[in-house]
Amino acid sequence: MPNIALFDLDHTLIPIDSDYEWGQFLCRVGAVDAEAFARRNADFFAQYQAGTLDPVEYLEFALGTLAQFPRQKIDELHQQFMHEVIQPALLPAAFDLLKKHQDQEDLIAIITATNRFVTAPIAQALGVSHLLAAEPELDAANNITGKLLGVPTSGAGKVIHLQNWLAKQEKQLSDFGSSHFYSDSHNDIPLLEVVTHPVATNPNARLSAHALAKGWPQIQLFDKQ
Template identity: 65%
Template structure:
């Protein structure tokens, strides 16, 4: 296992943004104030696309919503969200790419700015053991407090969290012969610039321009 294969999640392995769609799901099911939540969710999403998002501000907005639900309600909503939104969005092209790396014996992980409450079931559904994601702070009963534990897994933060995760495994980054990172977003240029094999996957216009200038391969997994 001398190859590391890292994957962003939203618009990379999934053709949707799981964080944004979670908010839309809550609005559709009438469990949050539709007008206020929709307005704030749309504003944060626009900031993310523009590269101006304050990750802590957004994460604590999202995690604060989780804190407002009883544990049993959260579990039900999470299961319904997976069935209604996520599983239909898992495409054969993405699972085939993951399988190629698994079959090669690579160390595979998702590294995403989206919080672990949303992404842990998605990683499991995709057959990926390792997940690096924003961690919600939990109270003594294991319920989200509405705050972020640690630092965001976004931008340069992905590089920091990757190194910490690998060091925790006893597999420092420098020990890998090859390292891949698949991402759609210009926000991920810091980590794309660190690995030996960056792959601009379903890239945004800004990332596609950057990747083309540097000779990075462009990969299109989805038609939409």
């Protein structure tokens, strides 16, 4: 039977949060009002810490920022972002872990709460062709409208997106001999609970404690930044 290996992205395969770093990059290059952006972002971070964050509201804030730019301009900005921020964060330990599953001919996918615009080039740079991410609505000219399509790819939403993606291939998780999921965050416990091999990867404190209680393996690919 084939096997499947799933990976979170931020702080799992890369030692940074690509969504946060994208916002910081836009501020740094003067593409957005840095003060207004930082204030709104701080509000969302406080909600996240309090456990009251509405993922749709946050994603539509992030996507609304993208909607301010014509597609050509935002693609140019992303190329600069990849060169300046992401490429230095692509570290050998992540490629080695991916290669282990590639050598076993496992089906490999990244599943991330960050939107597809930010993460698709990162997945490509990591050599992963399957990406499950928050989906921005596009208009007829391929510009981002600022709206989210479907449910967020966070928490239990990751399980839903995985099930839907596999269903399109006429498969379900139980069709695989083994299923791995690597994540750093307690937010991913719903998906970690349904695979056969959950792996707490560079785990935050809450996930580390949960993994210890469950007897799940814990690995460190790199130090968090």
